[in-house]
Amino acid sequence: MSGEVALYRKWRPQRFAEVVGQELVVETLKRAVAQGKLSHAYLFAGQRGVGKTTVARILARAANCLSPEEGEPCNKCENCRRILSGRSLDMVEIDGASNRGIDQIRRLREEVNYVPAGARYKVYIIDEVHMLTNEAFNALLKTLEEPPPHVIFIFATTEPHKVPTTILSRCQIFEFRPIPEELIKGKLLEIAVAEGIPLEESAAALIARRASGSLRDAEVLLEQLAQGGPVTEERVVELLGLPPREELDRFLDALAGKRAAPALETVEGLWARGRDLGLFLEEAVRRARDRIIAGEGELVDVARRLIGWRTELPRSASPRIHLELEILAACGPLGPQGGAVSQGTSEGKTRGEKGGEAAEEMVEAPIPTGDPGDEGREVGSQEALPLE
Ligand SMILES: [Zn+2]
Incomplete structure (x- = not known):
């Protein structure tokens, strides 16, 4: 493969038909061009890397x-x-993030009145338009209110809610959706064949999953991996620090059974290997979702809890301790064997203190959480006995 041009640039679509995963948008735009019914202002909204x-x-x-x-x-x-060569004066790209000032928009307002140099339309593409200052928006609005016939504005934004409604109301708005994993995977395999990159299908699926709807992110990852040899599932797992499925299942089962010890062990292991705890939680949520869909409805509460933890984690000064405390809060404190002491056990303990008969009753008493014979129950009975 060529090492000179970044893969995603080389594979950037040059025609509407090549755009992946935005059928509705491109069909509407193609029709507008074909019928000569172009708007003066468009707003393209959507996450990064979707086209x-x-x-x-x-x-x-x-x-x-x-x-x-x-x-x-x-x-x-x-x-x-x-x-295409970037030499045209009739397509102007402005980065809203680095051109927040009023001056650029003032200049734009002056230029806008000149007819195109060689083309029919003068097209202004303003990326991350939500970053413009209020002053700049106001200046822009004046142009949008009476747009010269030869001008087309295309605003792109990841955060359309930050664009003033006065601007939005003058734009034709297109929502770019996150690109489905299957389509990203297909595109990666197509690129790999054309570029002679050995790429396992399962590796392509993993890259697509991690890209979260962004084809560009997926292409950048593929290029990065391809520089180190054939792209195998094993290498993707290693590079991305993705947890293996068995590890995720062990963690989920521990939480579902309110067994703190194995869950804490997992966290300790991740920490020791320098893994990203947030990424692990994300993958755990994903895995829980798959298992819930496959019929394990009892994991719904665990999944909800994990989503909460994932949200709070970045705000925590010490993510590991934060996560460990959450696990303990969810499972109950550790008993001497490392299992959680369940509520049923502490009730039993209170009754157990009253006398020997009550203690026997306690051992027989059903424990609301966990199956008979699980760690919680064993710990409960052994812990209560010395109190006699
Ligand atoms: Zn042409």
Whole structure:
């Protein structure tokens, strides 16, 4: 594979048809181009790495293409080539995050009135538009209220709720959805074949899962892995620090059975290996979800709890202790054998203090949590006896 151009740049779609996972968006835009019904302002909303800027650039070419094919840019004509080369004055990209100031928008407002240099439309792509200052938004709004006929604005944002409604109301809004794992996986396999990268299907599935809907993140990961040799599932697990399924199941079963000791052991093991506890919790939630869907409804409470822990963890100064305390709070304190002391046991203990008969009764008493013979019960009976 070529080491000169980053994989995701090389594989960036150049036509609407090549865009992965945004069918509704690209079909609507293609039709608008083909029918000559373009808006003056678009807002592309969606998480990072789902194709917002890519689609904006394709739209800029399609709008200016001298021989468009059913709404697609030809990518061969003078206008297309000039935009592709980055030399066109008629497609201007502004990074909202680094151009928050009023000056850039003022300049834009002056430029906007000049007719395009060689193309039909002057296209302004403003990425991360929600980062603009209020002043800049107000200046922009004045242009949007009376847009010159030859201008198209394309705003992209990961946080549309931060864009003033006065701006939103003047835009045609497109929601870019996270790209489904299956589609990301398929694209990775396609790229691997074309680039001669040995890639296991299970490895592609794992990368797709970790990318959380971002094709770009998946492509960057693939490139990173490919530089070290064939991309196997084992190497992906290692690079990403993903926990093996057995470890996740052990952890989930411990929590479901309110057995603190094995859960704490897992945390200790992760910590010793320098693993990211947040990532582990995320994977545990995912695994719990799969098992719940497969019929293990009793894991719902565990999954809910894990989601809560995952949310709180980044705010904690000492994540390991935080997680350990949460486990103890959820399972009950440790008994002498490392099992949790369940509520049933402490009730038994109180009664046990009254006399020998009560103690016998306590041993027989059903314990509300856990199956007979699990650690909680064993610990309970052994712990209560010395009190006699
Ligand atoms: Zn063209």
